[in-house]
Amino acid sequence: MELYPGFALYRGLYELAQFSFEGNSSGASGMKWQNLSESTNGMKEVLIIMFAEWIVMLFAAFYIDQVLSSGSRKNPLFFLKGSQKKSPLQKLGTQMQVSKVFSQIEKPDVIQEKEKVEMLLLEPTINHAILCEDLKKVYPGRDGNADKFAVRGLFLSVPQGECFGMLGPNGAGKTSFINMMIGLTKPTSGTAFVQGLDIRTQMDEIYTTMGVCPQHDLLWENLTGREHLLFYGRLKNLRGSILTQAVEESLKGLNLFHGGVADKQVGKYSGGMKRRLSVAISLIGDPKVVYMDEPSSGLDPASRKSLWNVVKHAKQNRAIILTTHSMEEAEALCDRLGIFVNGSLQCVGNAKELKARYGGTYVFTLTTSSEHEKDVENMVQKLTPNANKIYHLSGTQKFELPKEDVRIADVFEAVDAAKRKFTVSAWGLVDTTLEDVFIKVASEAQTFDTLS
Known part of the structure; x- marks a missing residue:
């Protein structure tokens, strides 16, 4: 009966209680280590049985959790396959199944964008600033949770001189997409080309032609605004008078030149001033591709208007991907818009086309x-x-x-x-306003995702 853990525990507690009772009546000190070898109490057998049962039950609990867990249920004979990861063919099969589900809701404009990308990839040289080919990002599930599909098979083309606006609710996958494009994370599958360079193998070369304004300011509190721009300008291979001129133009363009603001430590900047400095850093060095993740968040109306003028001027000779929650900003700056929901692109077009189509x-x-x-x-x-x-x-x-x-x-x-x-x-x-279009597209996509 002691093979059952409850009886073994009871037997051990009983033996301890007996020694304690006898110790109180006779003045002894209770059970000692040498008492374990006595054949009269059976404490040694109890401890051996419980230690063995602990090892067995640990593996049994792990097995039951893996087989019966609702989040990541496995085959009952999974342990025979070892701890190897999925083969590329298995991963591809899983991704194809997901792609089939989401291809059911693809709109004609999204399909047209996909066909356009496929045609451009057939050309000998890639002339577009940005081309995304079936780009996917999957975060593996943990603690029984299902895998999280942050980006689902994205096809996108952005030529030089275009500002592409990416709209979407929080958690739609916009920042995950930008993180892949700037080399912070690697795509699960698919790829993208920036100025003809592959983000999987040529990221070091892409860095020299790229500017980034992240969602959260990455600044040093003890450096001034001018010192930040000098540092990042040198990273972009600017030297001497060219570097000095580029820094002065950046400070003037984002209203950071007057009043000694440029020579103040960034730790004394307001949130809006830090945001403007981040935008200035992304544009210094004449990058050919710029990613701006919600650049106007926290700006007052005057600063926002100044920022818009800078972006309008900057997009003339470079490609810009801009994420925003401001429909006014999207209409003012973006030549084309894409609404991103649940990791997939739901529609693509300029503001007038989207209003006509969905409003x-x-x-x-x-x-x-x-x-x-x-x-x-x-x-x-x-x-x-x-x-x-x-x-x-x-x-x-x-x-x-x-x-x-x-x-x-x-x-x-x-x-x-x-x-x-x-x-x-x-x-x-x-x-119909662009905000109405956004709400309609996002709600329809989220409803489909809930039903599926």
């Missing part, structure tokens, strides 16, 4: 007295029976009007006619 409605708002609310509904129904009321509070109503059903002139005429019948306090007609 097929006008938002019509009208405010009147409560007794005329029904008249407003009747007026909207005459404009289009497909109108959808999305808001109603104390005489103010909002309707979504399909663009294909109404003309703007008809809405103006209907409101003028309504004003002659009852009092209209306020009204407005708004086109």
